[in-house]
Amino acid sequence: MKKYFCIYCSLALLFYSFVVYLNCLHNSFVYDDQSTIVDNYFIRHWHNFPDIFTGKYFSLSAELTYRPVVTLSYFVDFTFWKSNPAGYHLTNVLIHSANCVFFFLFCFQLLKKRLTAFVSALLFSSYPLLSESVNAIGFREDLFAFLFMISGFLFFLKSRKDKYFIHYSLSLLCYFFGLFSKEMAITLPVLIILHDLVFPPFLLKNTLLAGRQNNGSVQPINPSISLRLSYLKSGFYRYYSGYLLISLFYLSIRFYFLHNPLESEIQSPLKNPFSSFLTMTHVLAYYIKLLFLPFPLNVDYVIPVSTSIAKISFWISALLLTATGILAFRTKQRNNYIFFCIVWFFITLSPVMNIIPLGNVMAERYLYVPCAGICMAFGILLTKSASFLSSYHERNTVRKPFTFTTTFPISLTLLPALFFLLSGSAYLTLRRNTDWKDGLRLWSKTLTVSPNSARSHINLGNAYEKMDINSAAFEEYKKALKIDPNDADLFNNLGIYYDKMRLYEDAIACYKKSIEIYPQHTQAHNNLGVIYTKERILDEAIREFTKAISINHYYPDAHSNLGIAYYRKGAMDLAEREFLTAISMEPNHAKAHNGLGILYNDRQQFDNAIHAFQTAVKIKPDYANAHMNLGALLLKHKKDKHAALFHLKESIKLDPQQDQATGINKLIQQLEQAN
Known part of the structure; x- marks a missing residue:
């Protein structure tokens, strides 16, 4: 049984974690998925892949920071799933399931206790706070960062035990990929050093063991801080220098060779170090609250900026953090593992504590890696409590304790406690998954928790706009405008609304305001x-399209629109060049094919024009203008009345209010009478 226990536990974790997130496979693209996946032409063709390693990466990938591993995963996903969100969600769920298995193996390697490791991984697999990272495809970087961090730590522990260079090399490789998944991975070497401080490897060596004989067993004396530090110093070149070199390489890439200049334009609401300290004290205290009471969950926390130390809320938060710190150091005297878990939480959370200004002051996805330490602490406490009760029961009764398997004894009290925790967390997670079903549901739910979130009003307006509920969209945009009158995306969305309403002067004013805020x-x-x-x-x-292309060189929509502007100006060669450029970037760009067909028709290259229109309607069957153009051309130059009638009817069915509706209906009537 012991031989196959890890396999059985791994399979159980894979199954449980997959079932907990099974209902998210029906969800659509939401939140940042629109820019990262849906509107991202860059990930659709592998010939673009080399640009990942150039300065073009940021304008092409829709990423603010350099995360090529995550972008690579989107390339792979699009290859298999195209624009089907279920496939992307499946990838997220599978990565999370793999994380649960690696976390179990890591806990077992660290704690040397199968039951504790298994319980810790079970808690991690269904923890409600992790649902944002799993449900949002655009936040996949947290999943990858944890995958590489935990596997890198696992290989490090194995290298210490087995002295195999291959394990150490694999640990460094995982750290390398973790850094290029998300910046938070840079805390891995700190965790490794913390591990060696708390659990010095020389405690296992008899030559460095100081102890006393007690009933035939050797009990080590806790080594001094100076002895621990001297060990770290002696092991620097052997164990830590590799992580340091990789860190320096990453930092040179991140802040010099492939640094995104737009990062410096991030508008953090925390304007100075003092207000940042006060506000982040509140945030950290609320994070701790969420660990024990993970509700209500929120996609967009609206955090008021603290400017005064006199507020009682600050002192309550500070008192909670002080109590947590005292508890951590008190546990150091009794249980090094729980101390390690608590410090894990704070170390891995530190990169997102606004030391470097962040656009989002607080987000649940920031807790994906830190929560692992807390889940491990919960697992230790649960199994220790069960062991204590089991021992107490054994001392006071003649009956033997209940045996779960022949591998380990377990108290009957653990099963109901574990069942209560797992069923409760699984229920909350399953419910939370349904909130991510689509944009309308997600942002409506968010506004019940954060009614003053401008971002939520904007995104809810976007959801209404996609459903052609334009009046509701406009109302949400107006609410957002009252909260934040300096949001560039908001004015862009208002411009889209006015464009739909054919209020072109208002649309122009909104677009200009958006550009004024964010050039x-x-x-x-x-x-x-x-x-x-x-x-x-x-x-x-032409000037605006050219400007858009200068900012984002891989922007087929702008190239296609520039082609239309050149065509209307009579610059046919330039128009053809732009249409072909758009098609070379995105072969399935229906609008560019339609524009090219119009141009070929004017040049009397009718076969080429028909082929271009046919390609456009094949790519986008609901493209009314392409159906109209194809129908008219088939009738005029191919005399194919049947096919022409089909496409003209399809055009008017798709867009009965189009400008040419009167002429199309008249032509349809003539063809039907002729038949």
């Missing part, structure tokens, strides 16, 4: 160019 807003430049094209202000349109 690098590619969508605002592109959308402004579209309005100028409609208004026949072609020179200004």
